[in-house]
Amino acid sequence: MTTPPPLILAALYAVLITIGAAVLMLPVSHRVPISWSDAIFTSTSAVTVTGLVVIDTGADLTLFGQMVVAFLIQMGGLGLMTFAVLILGALGLPVGITGRIYLREDLHQASVHQLTKLVGTILKVVLVCEVAGAMLLSLTFIPRFGFWQGVWEAVFHSISAFNNAGFSTFPEGLIPFATDPIVNTVIPALFIVGGIGYIVLHDIFTQKGWRAWSLHTKIMLTGTAILIPWSVAMFAILEWNNPGTLGQFDSKLARLTVSWFQGVTTRTAGFNTTDIAALHDSTSMMFISLMLIGGGPTSTAGGIKVTTFIVMIIATIAFFRRQQQLNAFGRSIGLDQVLKVMALTAISVILVFLAIFLLTASHDGHFLDVSFEVASAFGTVGLSRGYTAELSGFGRAVIIAIMFLGRVGPLTLGFFLATRAVPRVRYPAGRVFLG
Amino acid sequence: MTTPPPLILAALYAVLITIGAAVLMLPVSHRVPISWSDAIFTSTSAVTVTGLVVIDTGADLTLFGQMVVAFLIQMGGLGLMTFAVLILGALGLPVGITGRIYLREDLHQASVHQLTKLVGTILKVVLVCEVAGAMLLSLTFIPRFGFWQGVWEAVFHSISAFNNAGFSTFPEGLIPFATDPIVNTVIPALFIVGGIGYIVLHDIFTQKGWRAWSLHTKIMLTGTAILIPWSVAMFAILEWNNPGTLGQFDSKLARLTVSWFQGVTTRTAGFNTTDIAALHDSTSMMFISLMLIGGGPTSTAGGIKVTTFIVMIIATIAFFRRQQQLNAFGRSIGLDQVLKVMALTAISVILVFLAIFLLTASHDGHFLDVSFEVASAFGTVGLSRGYTAELSGFGRAVIIAIMFLGRVGPLTLGFFLATRAVPRVRYPAGRVFLG
Numbered sequence: 093m094t095t096p097p098p099l100i101l102a103a104l105y106a107v108l109i110t111i112g113a114a115v116l117m118l119p120v121s122h123r124v125p126i127s128w129s130d131a132i133f134t135s136t137s138a139v140t141v142t143g144l145v146v147i148d149t150g151a152d153l154t155l156f157g158q159m160v161v162a163f164l165i166q167m168g169g170l171g172l173m174t175f176a177v178l179i180l181g182a183l184g185l186p187v188g189i190t191g192r193i194y195l196r197e198d199l200h201q202a203s204v205h206q207l208t209k210l211v212g213t214i215l216k217v218v219l220v221c222e223v224a225g226a227m228l229l230s231l232t233f234i235p236r237f238g239f240w241q242g243v244w245e246a247v248f249h250s251i252s253a254f255n256n257a258g259f260s261t262f263p264e265g266l267i268p269f270a271t272d273p274i275v276n277t278v279i280p281a282l283f284i285v286g287g288i289g290y291i292v293l294h295d296i297f298t299q300k301g302w303r304a305w306s307l308h309t310k311i312m313l314t315g316t317a318i319l320i321p322w323s324v325a326m327f328a329i330l331e332w333n334n335p336g337t338l339g340q341f342d343s344k345l346a347r348l349t350v351s352w353f354q355g356v357t358t359r360t361a362g363f364n365t366t367d368i369a370a371l372h373d374s375t376s377m378m379f380i381s382l383m384l385i386g387g388g389p390t391s392t393a394g395g396i397k398v399t400t401f402i403v404m405i406i407a408t409i410a411f412f413r414r415q416q417q418l419n420a421f422g423r424s425i426g427l428d429q430v431l432k433v434m435a436l437t438a439i440s441v442i443l444v445f446l447a448i449f450l451l452t453a454s455h456d457g458h459f460l461d462v463s464f465e466v467a468s469a470f471g472t473v474g475l476s477r478g479y480t481a482e483l484s485g486f487g488r489a490v491i492i493a494i495m496f497l498g499r500v501g502p503l504t505l506g507f508f509l510a511t512r513a514v515p516r517v518r519y520p521a522g523r524v525f526l527g
Numbered sequence: 528m529t530t531p532p533p534l535i536l537a538a539l540y541a542v543l544i545t546i547g548a549a550v551l552m553l554p555v556s557h558r559v560p561i562s563w564s565d566a567i568f569t570s571t572s573a574v575t576v577t578g579l580v581v582i583d584t585g586a587d588l589t590l591f592g593q594m595v596v597a598f599l600i601q602m603g604g605l606g607l608m609t610f611a612v613l614i615l616g617a618l619g620l621p622v623g624i625t626g627r628i629y630l631r632e633d634l635h636q637a638s639v640h641q642l643t644k645l646v647g648t649i650l651k652v653v654l655v656c657e658v659a660g661a662m663l664l665s666l667t668f669i670p671r672f673g674f675w676q677g678v679w680e681a682v683f684h685s686i687s688a689f690n691n692a693g694f695s696t697f698p699e700g701l702i703p704f705a706t707d708p709i710v711n712t713v714i715p716a717l718f719i720v721g722g723i724g725y726i727v728l729h730d731i732f733t734q735k736g737w738r739a740w741s742l743h744t745k746i747m748l749t750g751t752a753i754l755i756p757w758s759v760a761m762f763a764i765l766e767w768n769n770p771g772t773l774g775q776f777d778s779k780l781a782r783l784t785v786s787w788f789q790g791v792t793t794r795t796a797g798f799n800t801t802d803i804a805a806l807h808d809s810t811s812m813m814f815i816s817l818m819l820i821g822g823g824p825t826s827t828a829g830g831i832k833v834t835t836f837i838v839m840i841i842a843t844i845a846f847f848r849r850q851q852q853l854n855a856f857g858r859s860i861g862l863d864q865v866l867k868v869m870a871l872t873a874i875s876v877i878l879v880f881l882a883i884f885l886l887t888a889s890h891d892g893h894f895l896d897v898s899f900e901v902a903s904a905f906g907t908v909g910l911s912r913g914y915t916a917e918l919s920g921f922g923r924a925v926i927i928a929i930m931f932l933g934r935v936g937p938l939t940l941g942f943f944l945a946t947r948a949v950p951r952v953r954y955p956a957g958r959v960f961l962g
């Protein structure tokens with residue numbers, strides 16, 4: 093086996109995007125004429141569960157077209173290899189070790205033998221969550237849109253939320269539901285469960301409690317428990333009197349509801365119940381940092397991931413405390429993990445800088461909007477300050493590339509760029525001053 | 528000895544800044560009334576060799592005030608401890624081991640016994656370069672300003688250039704000399720020698736050739752040899768037809784001259800022969816990345832430093848090549864160095880994000896200008912798109928803090944924040960997924 097699994101997976105994603113775009117180009121998919129650029133952008137945004145849009149999903153696409161988008165979201169969110177195993181299994185074909193290794197790379201999972209079990213857990217969780225989510229959302233959508241359309245909107249938004257896609261069929265997104273209690277509980281519940289990562293869910297569903305959980309699960313849960321209150325509180329503080337966002341609501345409860353929703357949705361889900369273009373620059377800056385951090389590995393999230401961020405912080409603290417070893421929750425973290433964190437951070441920073449540079453070089457836009465757009469694509473978030481509509485053909489290509497790399501993981505890029513080194517002689521140690 | 532040397536050095540820098548501000552407040556220093564905020568900002572900018580200005584150095588300060596600024600630049604650039612050793616030596620006092628250790632931290636130098644020799648080299652190089660620089664600059668400045676003023680302008684700009692301070696006494700900076708051959712060779716020569724770091728200079732002056740040089744010197748020279756042509760070429764390509772910058776010159780030679788000057792000055796020197804506010808957004812973005820990288824350790828440069836950047840790239844490549852060891856120029860780089868690179872990068876990213884956030888939260892400005900200003904302060908560069916003049920009192924405090932941390936090294940911050948850990952039990956290894 094010479095081709096590394098990450099490359100094969102990236103290729104499979106690319107194929108899915110291409111097929112998706114082709115189907116969206118069929119006359120049966122759209123109500124108004126769309127270009128190939130529109131179709132490829134939409135398909136990439138769906139498969140990478142980003143949610144940046146250049147066409148109006150509800151108005152420009154037919155019901156069939158919307159179903160295609162929902163299908164692409166589901167395929168992209170679950171991970172192609174999970175599906176591949178299921179399809180092979182359903183056809184009665186043996187799932188060989190090769191297939192399992194591909195799956196492993198897709199889920200970033202450590203031990204091969206747990207995988208079949210893991211896939212079972214994934215499917216059960218997805219089905220239960222999405223069905224429950226759709227039923228609960230129907231309570232709001234059916235009275236508003238009638239039975240059949242209400243059911244479809246509920247199903248679409250349940251799929252979109254669980255997979256952290258952020259797609260909405262409504263022209264204004266979820267802004268009309270800014271204070272709706274069902275939307276503000278069901279949709280966040282779906283995307284938090286979907287975005288925390290299958291490994292964490294698996295731990296929670298199969299292990300007894302905190303002490304038995306893996307280090308990964310503990311770090312993810314702690315990181316999430318810190319980041320959610322932080323983003324909700326910061327959003328409320330910064331936007332409380334902004335007439336474009338929270339200021340338009342008189343009641344404190346409404347302002348807190350919108351803060352809650354917008355605070356939790358920003359790291360990767362990408363729904364919005366407020367006007368993102370009206371945010372203060374400071375809030376936008378905070379959002380950029382949250383979008384770059386993203387959600388959990390083996391989830392539907394993009395970004396550098398919460399675990400990477402936490403390990404980076406732990407390593408930094410350990411350095412200043414002159415510790416020889418990194419520890420967290422009674423486990424040590426190897427220096428090779430730190431090397432991975434560094435590689436990941438370095439390549440992410442370079443990617444984001446390069447993308448902003450290319451966009452500004454091709455078309456001078458408002459710098460904050462451009463930076464926001466790139467962070468949103470990299471974190472597969474889907475929030476936009478309106479720059480998506482201004483993108484040139486070249487600009488769309490840049491954002492498509494960033495969404496793709498944000499989803500398959502920036503590390504995959506490295507496998508394209510580098511080849512495995514032959515073991516070499518050990519060199520004597522040198523010292524570099526890093527001040 | 529309980530207080531870590533970096534803290535004592537930071538305290539000494541703070542004292543120098545305070546004394547400098549107090550002297551600038553004396554009526555003999557200024558021609559127009561200045562506030563304490565102006566004086567502290569100017570003093571910090573001079574001691575940290577940044578060059579961001581809130582007052583007109585040439586017009587608002589008297590000759591005495593300008594001499595104070597030049598003195599602060601020289602003190603800040605050389606490093607206080609170098610001076611302390613010299614003063615103690617001149618007084619005939621023994622330079623004890625404690626003094627040498629402070630010096631060591633200031634110069635980030637490895638072996639204590641080489642230090643006295645190193646200080647000798649530093650002083651010789653500084654004196655030779657600044658005298659030669661002033662004499663050559665006189666050839667341009669004396670015909671223009673008359674003998675005495677010409678000599679003073681030459682001395683001031685020679686000190687400012689060698690120490691990478693970027694201060695100028697001319698209201699438009701060096702823009703009137705955009706195509707002057709002497710300014711375009713002497714000033715870059717001064718700041719390149721001053722910004723490459725004393726360790727490199729020491730190696731070059733005392734060792735025979737490439738093979739005998741230290742790993743540090745090889746990395747610095749290679750990094751500089753890559754970054755200079757890159758920045759010059761990119762500036763020329765991006766700005767060639769911009770009517771606000773290169774486009775105003777008809778001759779290709781003039782455009783290339785300005786590209787040369789602006790390309791080399793950006794990482795840390797901070798002089799400008801063109802209007803920075805007129806740069807394209809893309810060029811500004813490239814400048815931000817260069818300013819964050821900065822110059823060499825043990826030099827007058829700020830930023831994360833060229834070596835940190837190069838080791839980060841080497842570590843990233845090594846990770847993708849699945850190398851167990853980092854190698855460069857036949858020497859291995861320890862994983863503890865990688866840990867330092869990560870700590871440095873993490874704390875720098877957090878600092879820069881936080882500063883931009885605080886500035887935008889206190890006063891909505893053009894986001895690009897704000898980001899540019901923070902990167903410029905962090906890299907102690909001193910280029911500005913005009914935001915310095917718009918800073919509120921709080922904004923000035925933020926920029927002062929960033930200039931200070933950019934100069935004493937962001938790692939110093941860590942020593943304030945953390946205490947040394949007691950050695951602890953070894954924990955079993957845990958695994959975290961970082962995808």
Ligand SMILES: [K+]
Nearest residue numbers: 142257362473
């Ligand atoms: K999303």
Ligand SMILES: [K+]
Nearest residue numbers: 577692797908
């Ligand atoms: K400077």
